[in-house]
Amino acid sequence: MMVFPAVTTRVVTHVQPDEDEGLDIQSLCYAQDLRELMQVHDALNQSYQSLLRRVGLAVPDSAHPETGDLPQMSWLALHDSLTGLPNRWLLGEQMDAHIHGMQSKGQAFALLHIVLDGWETFTVPERHALLREVAARLRRAVRRTDLLARVGKGTLAVMLRGVHLQDDINRVADKLMAVLSVDMFTGKATERVTCSMGCARYPLDGAESHVLSRYADLALHTAQQDGCGQIRFHAQAATASQRFNMGLALWGAAVRGELKLAYQPIWTMGEEPALLGYQASLGWYHPLRGAQKPDEFLPVAVRNGAIHVLGEWMLKEVLRQLAVWHASSCKDLRVTVSVPPSLIEPADFADRLLRWAELARVAPVTLELDVTDPEPGQTVPGLATLERLRQKGFRVAMACSRQALATVMGALPMPVDCIRLDRQLVQALPGSKQMLARCRCYVDLGLSLGVDVLAEGVETEAQWQALNNLGCRLALGILRWVPLPSFALAEETAANDQLPGSQPERSE
Secondary structure: OOOOOEEEEEEEEEEEEEOOOEEEEEEEEEEEEHHHHHHHHHHHHHHHHHHHHHHOOOOOOOOOOOOOOOOHHHHHHHEOOOOOOEOHHHHHHHHHHHHHOOOOOOOOEEEEEEEEOOHHHOOHHHHHHHHHHHHHHHHHHOOOOOEEEEOOOOEEEEEEEOOOOHHHHHHHHHHHHHHHOOOEEOOOOEEOOOEEEEEEEEOOOOOOHHHHHHHHHHHHHHHHHHOOOOEEEHHHHHHHHHHHHHHHHHHOOOOOOOEEEEEEEEEEOOOOOEEEEEEEEEEEEEOOOEEEOHHHHHHHHHHHOOHHHHHHHHHHHHHHHHHHHHHOOOOOOEEEEEEOHHHHOOOOHHHHHHHHHHHHOOOHHHEEEEEOOOOOOOOOOOHHHHHHHHHOOOEEEEEOOHHHHHHHOOOOOOOOOEEEEOHHHHHOOOOOHHHHHHHHHHHHHHHHHOOEEEEEOOOOHHHHHHHHHHOOOEEEOOOOOOOEEHHHHHHHHHHHOOOOOOOOOOOO
């Protein structure tokens, strides 16, 4: 009697057909001896034939170029049956072998993930035809040392051995995009397709195959968000991921008590400077990342809509602080709050702001809304928005940018109460004659129209004197006082029996 040697061999026991993927291996088990292995192998071969005929997929025969001398089952376990390309598992094995192999000695390489733009718009037969054509074209375009694989429903991957510089990768990506941008036949019609690419590099981005694959996927997602026909690297995707996580954290920042306000005095200029009010600025103190800069988190909040939550908290807090000051001897003190255009655009914003002011028992005229320059892709608020705010009694300020002034100059009377000279203009004074001339134009414009002109970022006596000579009426900057949170203002008030900044002396 023939004795079969005891073996432990891993074999496929369950296969799930998928309309896009071909065959998806679901689970594995172990055969305990050679007789059982042969029986399972024969049964699976019969099941495969029946299953593939039922879903309309052909089993690669022994003439398949990728099959070689491997058994049919082994080839199917390591390759995609639709395109004949290596699958994600085999690609990962090859990357790990390259990273840890003795021959390659950890040579640098790049992993490109490629997806056809608009993949979801094609029917299943069109997807199959496109993938076969794309795979054939990429096979001819890549080098013999590179590895091409299918790693998702519409996603292919290329392992570029010995390529890691960004300029070299961009050249390869341009070549592959040009190869794929030619018209393709989808079975019924000819389509022109584009592709997006995401790239991760070894060892720059990671030292494990699964890490590199995840980073390439993340970069690919960023490329798709930025538009068709783009390539993005992991570093760019990581920045986008950080912005995304920051945006999520901003939604709950007010509830968690992470938002703070700082106040900086606004001065009247002239021979005897006097305190007119304060500029309120929003700060965010993340429990893990610490203090966040407003110019970093506010644009993120504007893009993802969290600015409406932050803006409501900020305005209510400013009104509460104004009520405290007005209850003392400072009934005419006003506060300026910087707000993005998207915050004040809703038609009911003016009504809601008036309701908050009435609840706080604060006169609307003591609150000034400084409308900041719009983010790229956004517009300055329309005249109707500004007029609604002024009709409710609130003051409106606006930067002296070309886009902002073009909006309001056509209206008479001018729907703003204050023109703001931005920090870039003020910082160039008094040395830059061009900036000095521009400041003179804006100051003269404000004086002619009867509106205030506020210079922000005044840090030196020379800047103060230059603006004073031009006739600028208001100034804001660290020359006279640094920004302080509300609790520090209360401590200074208690100690000096007056509001901080009421004496024009710079705080050390």
